[in-house]
Amino acid sequence: MRKLFSKTEWSWIFYDWANSGYGIIVITAVLPIWLTSVAANNGISATHATAYWGYANSIATLAGAVLAPILGALADFQGMKGRLFYFFTALGVLGTFALTAVPSDNLFFLLAVFVVSFIGYSSANVFYDSYITDVTTDKRMDMVSSAGYGFGYLGGLVPFIIFMVGRSFFSSYGSVEFAFVLSAIWWAVFTIPFMKNVRQTYALPRVDHQVKASLKRLWHTLRVLPKYPALAGFLIAYFFYIDGVNTIFTMASSFALAIGIPSGQLIVVLLVVQLIAFPFSIVYGWLANRFGNRNVLIMGMLIYIGITLFAIFINHPNQFWLLAFGVGSSQGGMQALSRSYLGQLVPKERSSEFFGFFNIFGKFSAIIGPAIFGIVSQTTGRVQYAAGSLSILFLIGLLIFLRLPKKTTD
Structure with missing residues (x-):
């Protein structure tokens, strides 16, 4: 290593x-x-x-x-x-x-x-x-x-x-x-x-x-951003799919307790997710190097769509382990490749400025997902349906992402 x-x-x-x-x-x-x-x-x-x-x-x-x-x-x-x-x-x-x-x-x-x-x-x-x-x-x-x-x-x-x-x-x-x-x-x-x-290697003159x-x-x-469709489009796609990623992380404990996971076992599950995320984040980087960042991000969104749809059918605490494994295998990789994808798009001497926008999109995206989860959970009375409803965020992000022009690095 x-x-x-x-x-x-x-x-x-x-x-x-x-x-x-x-x-x-x-x-x-x-x-x-x-x-x-x-x-x-x-x-x-x-x-x-x-x-x-x-x-x-x-x-x-x-x-x-x-x-x-x-x-x-x-x-x-x-x-x-x-x-x-x-x-x-x-x-x-x-x-x-x-x-x-x-x-x-x-x-x-x-x-x-x-x-x-x-x-x-x-x-x-x-x-x-x-x-x-x-x-x-x-x-x-x-x-x-x-x-x-x-x-x-x-x-x-x-x-x-x-x-x-x-x-x-x-x-x-x-x-x-x-x-x-x-x-x-x-x-x-x-x-x-x-x-x-x-x-700092790249910089603007003082x-x-x-x-x-x-x-x-x-x-x-802000005024000229629409003139860069690949960059602007990626930030919009990122806004939706990272909202799904963050919401799953935020609501995981509430979901687990609602389907009957004991609190002591939940701590063990969360630690295992952290442990799984370590090697799989690195695997995502290897896959991106082999098959291209764009293709692996698409794969990650498809995996998350599968995870959220699988959540609809969970009716036993043991099934939560499969859900946790799926999240642990993709969470870090999606975050990491999103960061590097933007890094490959932005002008190097203005990277901090664009990563500032990246930060804003990541922070404000944490609004929609929890609201969807709460509304569906309260309306249907089933957290499984609430988790499944998050698939729409990944689907929207995927559809926008698929329309973006390919980077030359891919």
């Missing part, structure tokens, strides 16, 4: 490994549970605490999405990408550390610190994604991007296991502090190779009043 990628490529890949601990430990596993205890200390019910958690996530996501194209356009100037990347990475790491300093009876302070850490996390990812054009070639981009996602899944799994083993040595509050410190240290330490070996110039470029891009 060491010989498959250059030192620069490996250094870029391991940033995905670095920040994935934050995603699985802070966002998914620990903070949502811990805040209910903090809320109780404030006399706030679990129902209201869940609502506040939803509001905090919405605020953080919206802030990150709005900032993404503006910061992306600014990052394309010579020397700016690294400064912005390190600033927001530091903001995320320090924000994660700061979660340990929040008193156990101050819910709104806890949520405010989380919002700051999440903005650092999501904004740094915009620059990280755009660095793919600096660290590798178009021909190798699919494999490098897929390896990033693959090792990201593994990099989230390892610190989570460390946390699960280590928490028995702490009190309830101490285990939470341990989780936040572990996430921050993991993130900071494995960012060091990136700091040493990754540099100008005076860079912020003003960035806003003008951004407005110009």
Whole structure:
């Protein structure tokens, strides 16, 4: 494996490994549970605490999405990408550390610190994604991007296991502090190779009043984007099919509990999905290198259509394992190849700007799918039908994608 990628490529890949601990430990596993205890200390019910958690996530996501194209356009100037990347990475790491300093009876302070850490996390990812054009070639981009996602899944799994083993040595509050410190240290330490070996290769010349110039470029891009049908069309197709991917990930736990999966078994299933996603993300990169990114993305959308239609007929908890395997086999690969597909389309010296748009489409796509799931579930009374209804998102994305002109790299 060491010989498959250059030192620069490996250094870029391991940033995905670095920040994935934050995603699985802070966002998914620990903070949502811990805040209910903090809320109780404030006399706030679990129902209201869940609502506040939803509001905090919405605020953080919206802030990150709005900032993404503006910061992306600014990052394309010579020397700016690294400064912005390190600033927001530091903001995320320090924000994660700061979660340990929040008193156990101050819910709104806890949520405010989380919002700051999440903005650092999501904004740094915009620059990280755009660095793919600096660290590798178009021909190798699919494999490098897929390896990033693959090792990201593994990099989230390892610190989570460390946390699960280590928490028995702490009190309830101490285990939470341990989780936040572990996430921050993991993130900071494995960012060091990136700091040493990754540099901005493509850039626009520096100008005076860079912020003003960035806003003008951004407005110009919005006006002329329709003149680039391959790029604009891909972003629209991505909006739909990634909404399906994200909704399945978001609603998987609710779906599993509704069909009778015990909560303890559900944790095991989610860990297995993370483990499956590691090798299959890399397999997707190999397939794209062999058969072309476009063809493998089409295959992935077809697999997801099959997964969602299969969900309609699930009537036994054991069948959920097949569904979980299907999701784990394709989730990381679809995300990775979408990133590299865009990287092969955009002008290299303006990659951060376009990855800012990519970030917006990915964030705002998380609106339609959960709404469809909720409406169908409530109307029919069956979560199986709700899961099956998500096939329409993949079908729309596939039909748009099939109409796009082929890239020369394919």
